[in-house]
Amino acid sequence: MIMIEFKNVSKIFKLKDKNLKAVQNVNLKINNGEIYGIIGYSGAGKSTLVRMLNGLETPTTGQILIGKHNISDLSTSQLRIQRKKIGMIFQHFNLLWSRTVLKNVALPLEIAGVSKEKRLQKARKLLSLVGLENRGNDYPSELSGGQKQRVGIARALANDPKILISDEATSALDPETTDDILDLLTDINKRLGITIILITHEMHAVRKVASKVAVMKAGRIVEKGSLIDIFTHPKNEVTKQFVNKEANGDEKELQSTLDNVIHSDPKNAIIRLIFNGSQSGDPVVSSISKKYQIQISIIQGNVKQTRNGAIGSLIIQLIGNHDEQEKVIEYLQKLQIETEVIYHE
Amino acid sequence: MSNQGLGSYFKFNSVNWDDIWNATGETVWMTVISMILVAIFGIILGLILFETKNKGGFWSHLINIVVSFLVNIFRSIPFIILIVLLLPFTKAIVHTIIGPEAALPSLIISATPFYARMIEADLREVDSGVIEAVRSMGANRWDVIWKVLLPESTPALIADGTVTAISLISYTAMAGAIGSGGLGQLAYIEGFESNNNTVTLVATIIILLFVLIIQFLGDKWAKRCDKRNL
Structure with missing residues (x-):
């Protein structure tokens, strides 16, 4: 079943002296429960593409469908409701330093208006899911990078989202921690059946967890398909670079x-x-x-x-x-x- | 002015301590009341400046221009001139132009823009990634203000509030020159016009103590709220 569909989506940023074509004519279908990797060098338009999924950016042309909803058709308040169904994790974790770990995880529920008791209970459950049950009362600054990202994941799962967007979530981590986090994402995908979109510039991350890949360059998807196909028969020059770098x-x-x-x-x-x-x-x-x-x-x-x-x-x-x-x-x-x-x- | 030696600073028997305590009480009152109101108005104006800057939209832009203009005007007027300029306004709202109450409007109008500008800068320091993360959870503008902008800038708001409070003490002393009461007026009337250097010295020391105490407490408080480097 198709969960997300990008139909001929373009995004043009109007800058002072020129128009920047961040995303150009992207068509992409992502199935329910899939881990879909989107790989490209920085500036390829990956982040802009997924930010259009939760309306943090709006497409200049084209349509984005999540389930039956066309994101562009939603009103501001409908969009806020839609956003609750999409969790997001970030390269720099983006936790609030002013809140304890537990309250960070409870924040999305607080915004959704869940009662204090219920949201803290849920947050504790999520913290144990990511293996941090004992760190709830600590502040983010007391945690390591990998632990912070676990908190980020727990927070992203708070509203029981159907989709999880990982925006370079492992790019600031050392190789071992990266693998731990990628394993956790795989585990979450299997246990909760959440569709995961993994944005990265590291073929390693895609190779470890994704079943399908799209390769982006200069705002366009230059190649897409199953991971094995992309790995064993890369066609585009950029894809070859990524594959060779990872393979050798x-x-x-x-x-x-x-x-x-x-x-x-x-x-x-x-x-x-x-x-x-x-x-x-x-x-x-x-x-x-x-x-x-x-x-x-x-x-x-x-x-x-x-x-x-x-x-x-x-x-x-x-x-x-x-x-x-x-x-x-x-x-x-x-x-x-x-x-x-x-x-x- | 009569010829007085350095010994004139230390004639403590010439000091009317009741006057000193009264004046101290007035200075504390003026500083505390005006600081509370400056904090409230400053945060509101700071948020308006921050929220309307570069947000697009005609109304945002207009509000930003107007508020920015007013803030710049009132921040630029020297305090002693502002008090005089605001005399009719003061008379209209507090029905008197002498005493500590009469000092409040000019104290607030002078310090609020100063604090608001600092708050705007503090809010800009809040990690934009965190704001984006919270927006991606479905937060509205008020959620962002209450749950992100204010909590994440608290140490800076306190530090800048401390600076503002210290300027306010200095302003209350200046307001003394036109009859607001407080230690400034005591130093001016007793110390300067009646040549009692000891009173001036005592007033100076008390004000100095206030400044040190406020700075100390402000630093402590800001540090306590800062969970960034645990």
Whole structure:
């Protein structure tokens, strides 16, 4: 069932000297209960796009449907009611330092007019859901970054929202804490069935939790689809950059390794293979060396877990004569394995 | 003025202590009453200035221009001139132009714009991300004011209130020159016009003590409310 639909949505900010096209002709459907990743570099328009979901920004043209409601048609008071059904967490947590953790979590209920007793009871329950049951009387400044984001998540869930927007929620956290928070989001998605929209510039976050991804660049969605498809068959240049960065770690280090290999051995091709969970690297590699007069040297390989199985990446060098190398590349491309020729004489 | 040596500061037997206590009481009264009203009006004006600035809309813009203009005018008039300027106004609302009550209108009109501008700046310091977060929960304008803007700027409001209260003490002393009563008037009439330097010194010390006490309490209070660095 479709929960959220962006229909040809554009947002243009009128600045003094020019019009800034923050979002351009975006069409996107997000299903109920899905974790949908929206990835892009900063300034790509991701935040503007989701801020139109709860009316913090209004689209210049196009329609945004949540369930049956068209967000632009809502009156101010209807919009406030609609906002209560959408929880939001932020990069910098945006907790109120003047309130205790418990009262921060209770704030959305306070705004909704829930009685004090009921809202504190609910807030305590939410704090235990995020593993902070003992910190209710502390102030946010006494917590670590990861704990603050847990409070942010508990607060976002206070009104039992149907949708949770995560706006770069892990971008200010260290890698370990990021994984904890991402696990918590996955857990919440499974237990409460909330639709989560994950905005990020880190492929890592999307890879860990999302089942679908949209890639944004300069206000447009340049590619979208299931996570595995995007990972194993990236088409757009930006998508490739994100995927490669995630698959291979430090690009610069890899590049200098490759440069060295190419320099010392300029006759042999280097290719990158990306496998998804159902395929496996080893048989392919061994079958190549059996079928063709080619020896294979592995330069780098790794496997990453996603929600829907593993994704492997392998960078290999084909050692043999030029014609045989060509045949191997053709063969791999026929196998429907994402093959990128990094270097070929 | 008769020729007096430094010894004239220390003729404590020439001091009428009853007058000193009365004057002290008047100064405290003027400062406390005017500060309470300045706090109320200052916060209202500060919020108006903040809420109407760059919000778009004709009325917001108009209100901002008008309030801003008035604030700038009254903040610019030297206090001693403002009292004189407001004499008819004072007469009309408190029915007298002498005594501590008569000082209140000019004290309030002078200090409120000063405090309102500081409050506007304090509100601007409130994290806009937090305001956005609370709006995304479905908060209306009043929720944002009561639950975010005021609580999140409290330490700054108190610190600036302290500065305002100290200026008010100084204003009450100046108001003494035209008959408001209080330590300022005592220092002026007794000290200056009757050449009693000891009275001037005593009045100075009492005012100094007030300033120190207000500063101390203000700092303590602001720190107590500040939960940002625990």
